[in-house]
Amino acid sequence: MSKECCSAEDSRDIKDKATDRNHDDHQHDHNDEDGHSHEHSDQTPFQLFLPAIISFVLLLLGIAFDHFFPQNWFQGWARIFWYAAAYLPVGLPVLKEASENIIKGDVFSEFFLMVIATVGAFSIGEYPEGVAVMLFYSVGEVFQTLAVTRAKSNIKTLLDQRPDEVTVLENNSPKTIKAYQAKIGDIIQLKPGEKLALDGELLSESASFNTAALTGESKPDTKKKGANVLAGMINLQTVAQVKITTAYEDSKLSKILELVQNANSQKAPTELFIRKFARIYTPIIVVLAILICLLPCFFVVDYIFRDWLYRSLIFLVISCPCALVISIPLGYFGGIGAASRHGILFKGSNFLDKIANIQNVVMDKTGTMTEGVFEVQEVNINSDFDQNALLEMVNALESNSNHPVATAIHTYVGEIDSSLEITNVEEIAGHGLKADVEGKELLVGNFKLMDQYKIQYGINPADIIYTVIAIAYDGKFAGYITIADKIKEDSKFTVEKLHKLKVKVTMLSGDKSTVVKYVADQLGIDNAFGDLLPEDKVNKVKEIKARNENVAFVGDGVNDAPVVALSDVGIAMGGLGSDATIETADVVIQDDKPSKIPVAINIGKKTKQIVWQNIILAFVVKGIVLALGAGGLATMWEAVFADVGVALLAILNAVRIQKMKFI
Structure with missing residues (x-):
């Protein structure tokens, strides 16, 4: 079952937070892009696993009554009802999903495959195997939910940064109002430990802020009078006064919320291919399963319907595309989550793929490397x-x-x-x-x-x-x-890291050539050009692209927007960057640190690597067990491993990206 990086629920939550925090935005029943309904997004791990635990206990007791502690009453209808009771806690949600999808016209879903396989197993008396298939499938779904929740928490840490209320000064008297009611020009009084709700200008002589949620940096950032301070920053020491300079809905954080909200619409080519592949692949598998069951009737002398039905059911379970449909979006989602934890925002999973192939990083000088x-x-x-x-x-x-x-x-x-x-x-x-x-x-x-x-x-x-x-x-x-x-203190480190990744570095600037050459020599930059107008920067990037090099451009000014749009991957410095550049860019670096550029490239490379590992794993294992199943050499238990086991391995592999170090 595919879960995307921002579900419809999260989109509503984000949108509400960016406008009116009074609205009740905690809605949990939602449909994802494939029409799958999920009603457990805010449950605890124990609540998520409870149906599987009940099913598992009943299944173990049933197997014990069958083989180890035979009971006279455990036969006939009593046995059927027992295994049906073990099946229903994990099977009912899947039956519901399958029926809802059929009503909507999506017949050949993975839920449909699971229902056919397990109900078929019951029809031929293989009750424990039918329960086991659905049980392990359910456990895989829970692990998927937990993995998505964990990745999503990295992004939500970034999103849930603004308080509902602010304290404004009216005639030097503090007054508490809703944050979205504060106006440009109002003065906010910020106590130690409080979060800033709107962008503004610091009026106090100095103040220290925790910017970790915005930038991924734990080091406090001390601002002087007149400095820009952003929504989401936490005041650390003394009472500070901030003059609001941007409306609530226009703050940088609000714009970032929009970016993350819309990130789901930009799919990586691999992800799009797997979606299309699954829609064509699933009905073909159903037809093949029917043929495996019925066709031998015309060619096999001692044809036994039950045996060939069992083989076809095994074939169905093995063929379920869960591992691919689950792990690939989860891999990209994990990459976006890991990036946000480092203060890097990708506007879509397709940019993770693109940044992994970058060969030349072109940078502006002022505000980027300096x-x-x-x-x-x-x-x-x-x-x-x-x-x-x-x-x-x-x-x-x-x-x-x-x-x-x-x-x-x-x-x-x-x-x-x-x-x-x-x-x-x-x-x-x-x-x-x-x-x-x-x-x-x-x-x-x-x-x-x-x-x-x-x-x-x-x-x-x-x-x-x-x-x-x-x-x-x-x-x-x-x-x-x-x-x-x-020059920024991490600029030289950035160039060194990019060179280790075998990425060229080019610097373009409107500043005079002597200054640009001086900075380039200090940093070890490969090529540098100064005295450039905005259109000159565009032409330089066109020249690089004409050499069939994949180009990322990093900038922060309004005049950088055209060249950001032209490059294969546009990267904006989100702290000092202009709104136009941030809006045009594909990737936003929150804390203006150039050292996050190699981090972003590394995240893209690791994400792509993990996604392809999962694709190869799924196809190889399924291919082997499919051949064994069609030949009658694999049982339903091997089928369970080929389906749910591979899906679990793929999920665990995808989750790894959130624990990796990229610096």
Whole structure:
């Protein structure tokens, strides 16, 4: 029975949590994509196993009465009723599933095969074997449920992060309201141990947060005043105040809930093939079983109907595609769950397959391999200009941009002079900003911007290693500001790990080539290109793809969205990343750590490996026992192993992925 990574129940739960937490979203009766109804999703393991335990005890007693402690009363109808009582606890749910599927037009399901095989066994007096087949099938279903629940808990740990209520300050007085009622601009008071319900800006001087549920990292993250803090973070030490910057339904966590909710719709090619295969395979098996039972009547001299019916029933049990239909989706689901435990979100199982085959990881520089936190290194303003006045103008103009460079300038200069008259502000993609300040044209950007407006600057930009912000005012070159970005502490480790996986690393950036080359040399990156516009990045990725290399692109900015969409696997940095990039990406890394990229590739490789192990195991074992069964050399017990035993082994193999280490 196939169970998917997000059932209809979970979809409803997630959707409700993202809108109105007042609604009762704990619904347990649901149908999965194959029309199978599951009504035990929130039961304890003991409750799940109870029908099997009752059936097992009755079966053992029946076998004991048959062979070890014969009883005079245990014969005829009494014996039939005893084994029927052992059959019903595990058989009734399957009978119900089979009948519901038949009503819906899905006749040839695995439930139908189980019912035919076990009822057939009863019809020829093989009561213990009929009970055993259904019992072991039921146990396999329970193990499947437990495996899915365990994998699902990794994702739900990520999802159930927001409290129902928040404490907002109104006229400096705390007031508790529903989280979804909080508005942008409200100030939340967050006590130690409390979870943040909405995205916001930290107003307190500093605060430490536990971000493990969002990022998979147990190390506390200390934020300074003005830093962005996200829904799901837990305040650790002192009372903190947070100004809400994003509506409840638009927070990053809400968007992530949507991503996980929709992950089920994207199936891996292997999973899709097995689904189609099972729908064609099952009716063929039923026809073959009928032929095995009846056809020998015309060719075998001493034909005995009961013996050939028994062989056909064995054939049915062996042929049940449970191991494939269960273990393959479970393998992919386990991969998605394991990834979420590491703060990595796959939007579908197909991307697990794709990322396993990546040959070249192309990365943006700023915010991906570097911190994205710039600091002003040097201010070089021509003596013809008033440095302080010019910096005030630049600061005021840069306030129209959310680029890290603008933040660095604002941090250096300080408060914005609101008395400055700024008009006709225009952002020139890949170049910088232009505006009229105090009635004169101000240009702030790279030297391409200076060239575009024919500003003579008399210096060689290539001689300056750092990122340079050139300034021109009233048609004259006024000077420049140098800004440096810090390389992330795990960037070098990331490149080394990717090289061990035999994956090339390419870095593309709009930053100046000298800076890009410097960072690439520090990290050991294979190829690096700077001074690129968004369309240049797209062309570079097209060039790599033209060499028949599978490409993953990692980025965080709005201008990265086109190239993320173009690549075979688009990876977004979810903390600093723009909403457009996160929405376009196939994989989202929650904590912006590049070291999660090789982890994601490893998870994809291990998931694919486990899925193929299960496919080979199922086909080989079933093929051997099918041949033995058709030849009369296998009993129903071997059939049980070939079906349920292989399914259990496949489930246990699929569950392994959640315990693996990928770093």
